[in-house]
Amino acid sequence: MSLTVSNERFRRRFTTFNEIGATNRDGVNRPSLSSANQEARETLVEWFEEANLDVTVDEMGNLFARRAGANDALNPVLIGSHIDSQYNGGRYDGVIGVLGALEVIETLNADGIQTERPIEVVAWSNEEGVRFQPDMLGSGVFAGEFDLEYAYTREDKEGKTFGEELERIGYKGDEPCEPRDLHCYFELHVEQGPQLSESGLSVGVVGGVYGFVWMNAAFTGSADHAGPTPMHLRHDALVATSDVIESVRRITSTGGDDLVGTVGSIDVHPNSINVIPERVDFTLDFRSYDNDIVDHATEQIQREIEHAANRENVEMEYEEIMRVDAEPFDDECIETVERAADAVGTKYMRIVSGAGHDANYLNEICPTSMIFVPSVDGISHTEDEYTEWADVVRGADVLLHAVLEKAKTDGDEQ
């Protein structure tokens, strides 16, 4: 029987942790840099210290907890995820990756296992991107994708900046937030999609992450009275938007097997029952594992926006606000996770992640892979998010064995 984490200790920590910012409907409300997020950080740091880890906080508030290796000059194996949540989000998203990583350390401690390489646990700041955009901001700065100053000046809806709020909760650290040498990165996370839940498997070995593009678009027409304005004299920004929403369905039906597209947000002005909508601001999100398919969808939707504007005779605007290329993870890290799953004795499937993760940015600076556990019915980003506890433990066991393989190996790079 292979080494396993402690179901009971892990469960107790998970339950205690999710009392922080708990909602009435079994979710948690701990958005980035909120007071609940502060309390969650304090609890986590306390547990890191109880596990004899060396805790550092970087300029972005990313929390690192280091366990020395026998050969401590070797590059560390980094494991972790995030502890910020959506507004009224689920208890598993991010949390199991951080507490699972701590559980790996506790298991090594309890069994007196000394690894060659140091191991670091990380909790990244602002993964969700619901309070401060863009998402994955902490890992993005760490990987050199964003400037620190850019991150500090991100504002929430009340105009508070990321930098101010990070200082307010006491987690603006001194450690530089910049790329450094890492042996590899593993992240345990819930799938946030239906594939594992449908297949009945406990573990997904993540081969890579979908690329995506985000756009902001807007139409501006005329706010006339809904009664006396004949149809042929209207310039209805909502009708034009509706044309675009329909096109998203048409484009995804023919654009590629795995292409998905969403209009998630829409704001109408003046938004009154008897006034023709003058202006609509809306968002677009296209994703695929094939960058060319995303590119093609982006071109097509721009043409559809132009067509809709011409048809309805309204002004149009659009801009791409974010683009992340599809990223295959490191072959060797993927195979390490597969061997770990075999060691644990769990069946698994290769899977591609539709959602973005901190692992995307880590993948740019070190060999990376991820371990997924099922989201029941694929439900994500709501309080109804649920994963069977046995699956969470299975995932942590796979993480443990992946770490054992990578951290025990003699490194030839330093």
Place this chain on the structure above:
Amino acid sequence: MSLTVSNERFRRRFTTFNEIGATNRDGVNRPSLSSANQEARETLVEWFEEANLDVTVDEMGNLFARRAGANDALNPVLIGSHIDSQYNGGRYDGVIGVLGALEVIETLNADGIQTERPIEVVAWSNEEGVRFQPDMLGSGVFAGEFDLEYAYTREDKEGKTFGEELERIGYKGDEPCEPRDLHCYFELHVEQGPQLSESGLSVGVVGGVYGFVWMNAAFTGSADHAGPTPMHLRHDALVATSDVIESVRRITSTGGDDLVGTVGSIDVHPNSINVIPERVDFTLDFRSYDNDIVDHATEQIQREIEHAANRENVEMEYEEIMRVDAEPFDDECIETVERAADAVGTKYMRIVSGAGHDANYLNEICPTSMIFVPSVDGISHTEDEYTEWADVVRGADVLLHAVLEKAKTDGDEQ
């Protein structure tokens, strides 16, 4: 040369009146029962009294100003409109009908003309319906359409009631607000549509008002992550709504010559760029001069809502929240307005009003018609609303001559 109103006096009053609650962009902000509405009422009452009119305020805050007739027991000719505005609305909407009616009285006074019948000027409360719904509340209670208690308990967004606010501004009068015998009602108003502006005519003789139906509808699907959720597993409330918006265009293109349909308001939850919309609440507005056409459109859209819910596999809700039948005005009153336009020497066209007016409710209790003057480019309910002053004066002259014909006539009913 026929009798005319005083361009100069009318203009001076119009300018002075619109300094109350003036906005930076040439509009006015005098929503129902606001302090600016109070000030406008006080100015109007002062002017009524300067014109030797007998002012009464009814339980709904409707203001009446009476000029005695030679045979004062005859039923009065009622003329007027409203002085409440949209939030940041136009200066002409409602105002010209009330000040135009006062100008008719001043002209009769100045020329020493004694009419057989009494004449009353009215300013109806809460026509716009932007602060307290429904609109046309003052004339609606007067015509027996709504209970007084229902009106008093209408709440604004801050939870203040119509009754409390009416009392606060000092315009809760003692006069019963209920139907009484009237000889006829005329209302001068801006068209709020493009027909006169397009035709180049100064005056529209209003033959009646469109019927309309208002509906609230909603779809409820699932708020899944926009990345990992394949298209075929989505239940997107916004896609279903978009189907309905497209159907409104299809229905209006075939449903009847004058049928118009609008989705004016839409609220999306959670309204986030990377979350599939879980719930959308939206409104529908259909209008035509033919009640059967409105009925048919209502049936069709309900079927489309059902189809859309089935296609997207989301829950649906809909309810009709208001229905007003199309109302032809009184033939004799319409002809009176046409003769008045001939007397003034202005060309005119027959027109049907797409917007609701206080005249709709008055039409239920006495012979009624309206006089429209052009809205340049049909623009309405915004600060950009504009009418050439010469057209406003032309409209008031037509009102004057309609009043002369009706108020001079010996009445056979009392």
